[in-house]
Amino acid sequence: MTRIVEVATARLIRPLHTPFVTALRRTDHVLSVAVRVTDADGTTGYGEAPQIWRVTGESMVGIEECVQGPLATALLGRAVDDEQAPLVHRWLAGAVAANTGARAATEVAVLDLLARRAGRTLAASVGGTADELGCDLTIAAQVDDPSAELLAPGFTTAKVKVGLDPADVQRVIRIQEQSGEGVRIRIDANQAWDVSTTVAAVDAWQAAGVALDLIEQPLPAHDLAGHAELRRRLSVPVMLDESVFSVHDLRRAIEAEAADLVNIKLAKCGGIYAALEIAREARKAELGVMVGSMMESELGLAAAAAVSAAVAPDQTHDLDAAWWSIDPSDLGTPYRDGRFVISPTPGLTRAVERISESLGPWRVATG
Incomplete structure (x- = not known):
């Protein structure tokens, strides 16, 4: 004590x-x-x-x-x-x-x-069973340099932000083509679309052979009925993010049949134990879980990784936020070959x- x-x-x-x-x-x-x-x-x-x-x-x-x-x-x-x-x-x-x-x-x-x-590591303290985790890499909704649409070496899952560019459909197809075989594509509209726009885009991507992994929060946070309709009309899993801050939000989403997966973020739900509760509730309802973050440094991402290691150690999580503020030549980065490596030091010492x-x-x- x-x-x-x-x-x-x-x-x-x-x-x-x-x-x-x-x-x-x-x-x-x-x-x-x-x-x-x-x-x-x-x-x-x-x-x-x-x-x-x-x-x-x-x-x-x-x-x-x-x-x-x-x-x-x-x-x-x-x-x-x-x-x-x-x-x-x-x-x-x-x-x-x-x-x-x-x-x-x-x-x-x-x-x-x-x-x-x-x-102990923070991950071990909350039940984590992995020392490294699969990680996607986000591609911004708008880029100043075309090279920013290329995946960094080692990453095999791209999370493409959409909702600002009228040519998003063609842009995602181009990203898939230049990323090469074996790369999975996640789409995140951050609430920017409606049902018809989402359906048309997904249909076009599937017709073009885009390897869609999931589509995240295409509709406004309040529109659970719209997300439920998308689940009925699409074969691609629908993930909720901004719609689910708390376990109570999750229960409403489950009742509405609005999600296949949920994106859990510590800054959104209020902490590690709230995140663990959301993950348990999602699993009970047979929903998938992914852990993400806001735009944070290694400190926030190390905490998110601890939760990831506890709730879904074999999942590819959305843990790339700290990558955006780390010099690509930095040899001490926690990002190795498209994975986030959990430091063996006690707690969050290394972060x-x-x-x-x-x-x-x-x-x-x-x-």
């Missing part, structure tokens, strides 16, 4: 080597808040909360104030150990509504601290080391 004595935040800002563009937004940087918790013995743990206005509604300023205020109050002075780890997300959810990214980062920081104290130079000054919560 240990006691939490300090909670602190620092801004985490890193440039991307390639602009990241979706139907919802464009960004050239990772814009996050790192959370650090410290116990009475001086052991620390870390988490990351991304600024995602168009998905979670959170900003860096809002995340900082949430962590510095109600979340710090909920944690400071608490005694925690492995048995109480599943309760942390309840303490944080009871302290503030919404603010899922802030809550996730704070919970991850506590779990990281406990993993370090035990000398924290790699992002340390991108951190601003730490601000300690006063409670």
Whole structure:
């Protein structure tokens, strides 16, 4: 048993080597808040909360104030150990509504601290059974350089963002042709399409021989009936992302028969234990699960990978976000031959080391 004595935040800002563009937004940087918790013995743990206005509604300023205020109050002075780890997300959810990214980062920081104290990886601490995971690579909805439509070496699954280019159908066919045999294509419209547009595009891709793996969130988040109609009309699996923040959202989607798979993100659902609950509920309903992330650094992705290793170690996950801010010549990258490699160091130690130079000054919560 240990006691939490300090909670602190620092801004985490890193440039991307390639602009990241979706139907919802464009960004050239990772814009996050790192959370650090410290116990009475001086052991620390870390988490990351991304600024995602168009998905979670959170900003860096809002995340900082949430962590510095109600979340710090909920944690400071608490005694925690492995048995109480599943309760942390309840303490944080009871302290503030919404603010899922802030809550996730704070919970991850506590779990990281406990993993370090035990000398375990975070993945092992939450039941992970893999030390590396299959990973797709996203191709932006718009590119400034045609070479940005080429898969990096080692990756065999492309996640193509669509919804901005009227020539999306031809663009996806071109990406498939230049990627070569054996490459699978995932489509993510980020809510930009309607039913007829989706059906027409999928029909055209299948006629052209595109190896479609799935289509993710083609319709607005609220349109469960439309997604259910797509499942009836298409042979390609339909994955929900923005429609499912919580286990309650998932249950509504299951009742509507609106999904074949669900994309679980820590910043969207509120943390690791919420993610594990969503995965269990999805499996009960015989839905597939994939773990993704927002635009985050290795710190956030290492936490997402821990969940991936626990809920679907043999799946190809959407863990490429940190790749966008890592120099391609960096030999220390966690990306190896199209896979995300989990560091064997305790907790998230290696991820924290790699992002340390991108951190601003730490601000300690006063409670």
